[in-house]
Amino acid sequence: MNVIELNQLTKRYGQSRGIEDITFSVKEGEIFGFIGPNGAGKSTTLRTLLSIIYPTSGSATIFGKDVVKHGPEIKKQIGYLPSEVFYYDKMKVKDLLKYSASFYKKDCKKRIRELAERMDLDLNKRIDDLSYGNRKKVGIVQGLLHEPKLIILDEPTGGLDPLMQQTFFELLKEENQKGATILFSSHILSEVQKMCDRVAIIKEGKLITVEKISTLQERNHKKIRIETRVPVDAGLFALDGVTKIESEAGNRISFLYSGDINLIMRRLAEIQLANLWVDEPDLEEIFLHYYEKEDVQDEHVPARA
Amino acid sequence: MNMFLHELRENRRSMMIWTISLAAVTVLFFSMYPSIEKDGDQFIKVLQNYPEGVLKALGVQINSITSLLGFYSYFFLYIMLCGAIQAMNLGTGILSKEVSGKTAEFLLTKPVTRGRIITSKMVAVLVILLITNLVFVVVSYIMANTVAANDFDTSAFFLISAANFFVQLMFAALGFFVSALFPRIRSVLPVSLGTVFAFFIISMFGSAISDEASRYITPFKYFDLPYIMKHTAYEPLFMGLGAAVIVIAVGAGSFLFMKKDIHAA
Incomplete structure (x- = not known):
């Protein structure tokens, strides 16, 4: 079953580039990477899926429901971590998380405590006293506290130290084992390689390919x-x-x-x-390589799996 | 309910400051009233030296200024000015605080409709304004009774007092519309101060030259205090117009917000 389906999803911002004709799907239980250089349209795609912005044309469904029409209903089961985390500065972490939990009809107290402990997050600090990395941790707890079925992460590891990244990836793996589907954007290939089953590669607003990680790894440079x-x-x-x-x-x-x-x-x-x-070569080099090998017979996973 | 409570919590500080300030202003003015009442004739003589236009612009009605309600309605103009600033700040803040603080993304990824977000926040604004006015009216009423030399018309007193709330509703609605139109307003205060003072100046100017047309333009003139004093009633025409302004501003603002891409990051 497909948890996410994008169907020729297009978003234009006036003259400037958004995303063009993106079609792919994410299966239930998958950890799916979404990779591309900065400004490729990763955030635009994710934000369209969450109906923070609306598509110019095309459509997307999550859990089989249209993201624009059924947004609020879908979002009950989505946990989202934005690339830049901003919260009400004057609130305490504890209160912010409580506020966040109040949107879901669930008791999340225990879960908040567990997550905060694992992420080593001080619940009594004020948001504006937190460092970038600690804000990110708040974002992670905030995104996972209601045990969502779909976790959407936009460049999740920025600001986290390597040890914390490790813990965070472990957390995600656990959620995944419990059945959560994860969609995860990044511009760091190794991060995606570590975590994902499949990746979509996007460049300049266009989907280049959807690959199994194992295939990409064969071409590991x-x-x-x-x-x-x-x-x-x-x-x-x-x-x-x-x-x-x-x-x-x-x-x-x-x-x-x-x-x-x-x-x-x-x-x-x-x-x-x-x-x-x-x-590790940077993404640009991977892309170059990808283009070079384009004409060779490869094991391509069709864009619409 | 959670968003409503959150909004109250976010605004409680500013609500307290505004409420206390308005109460302080009314206490201050009313405590001057006994001396004005006592030396009424001299006071009027002094005022008569001023050009008529200036008096009108300042909202001074010479024939009634020494009566309690006349004096109240004189300084009430400035209460409305303050109230309008408070209301416009609140109205504009409904959206622009979330967008410029980049917290809109947080709300929009929660399982709530945009309509729900707007209504929760509007109800919170309504409650904040009600509390502010309630405190203000109670304090004013106590003060008025303390300083009054003669009986005064209680109904007229309350009608005048309530005018602030209705003017505030108009400015809150206006502020909301502005913030839906330009959600990326970074600081709310200059926008609301600018708008409120513009309308206030139109209103002063309109009074000075006794221009009827200005009454339709500026919310400050929708509630003509001398009229309320004389008739112990609001003018139905302007009540209707005020309601229309509110409905249109809120409706159009909501429509814009529902359709708009929100760029919070």
Whole structure:
């Protein structure tokens, strides 16, 4: 069963770009990533799903109901974490969460306490005394306190330290195991890779593809840069899976690699290295790569699964 | 109910300040009344030196200023001015506080309709205005009875007092409409001060030159205090017009808000 269905969803803001013709769906129980560079239209899509803004054309359904017509009803079962968290500054965290809970016909007291404890959040502080990261935590508790069936997260990890991110991801995994569907936007690929079953990739307001993470991972790229003591021939790295070799003065070489990591490490071990960097490529590079491979037969998951 | 209570909580401070201020103003003016009443003739003589236009603009009716109700309706003009600012702040704040504080997203992702959000907030504004007026009227009534040398017409007194509430309703509705039209107003005060003073000046100017047309333009003139004093009644025409202003402003504002994309982040 599909929890979310977008059908040629389009949102234009006058002249400026919004989203164009987005169609995909998210199945029940899935952790679905929504990935793209800043300004690609991720937030616009999520905000349209929540009918904070209204679509220009096309439609979307959540739990089989139209998001515009049945918004309030749908939202009973949605937990939302915005990318930037803003609350009534003068309220205490406790009161804000109580207020938030009062919108759902449920007793959330215990749950608030549990979540706050796990996220290490001080309930007695005033909102305007909180740091960015702590505000984010309030947002997380606020989004999860009513045990929603669908959790929508817009760039959820910004401001959280790595340890907190870990806890947060564990929380999400637990919710998922309890049956919650999760839709999760991000511009950080590794984050999405860790969590998601499938991802939709969006760029400049258009959906590029919907992929299984496993497929993306097969194409996982490493960006490798080396510095050598003596100049070496860049041709040494002309292995399968190496692209975009660049050499600077013969002793600073960089390239993208996808394939068995051991092969490339063996090759690197043959050289006298002065330094080595292995990075995840940024999204832009992934996209480039995606375009390059476009004509190759791949295991594509159709946009409408 | 939760949104309504939240709104009251958010506004309780400003409500207290406004209520206390209005009560303080009425106490202050009424405590001056005995000396004016005592030296009435001299006071009138002083006033007669002023040009008629100025007196009219300031809302001074020479033939009645030394009576309790006359004096009340004189300074009541300034009570209405304050009240209008309070009401317009509240009305504008209904939407613009949520949008400029970027908390609109919080509300809009809750399982409530936009209509529900508006009504809860409006009822809260209504209650705040009622409380403010109630305190004001009670304090004024006690003061009036304390300083009055002779009996005064209680019905007229209450009709005058209630005029503030109705003028406030108009300004609250106006403020709501403005904030639905321009939800991104960052600070409410300059907008409401500007609007209220504009109408107040039109009203003063209209009084000074005895211009009938200005009565239709500015809410301050919908409740003509000398008329209320004389007839112990409101003017039906302006009652109807006032109600129409409120209904139209609230209706149009709500319509805009229901249809609008909210950009809170």
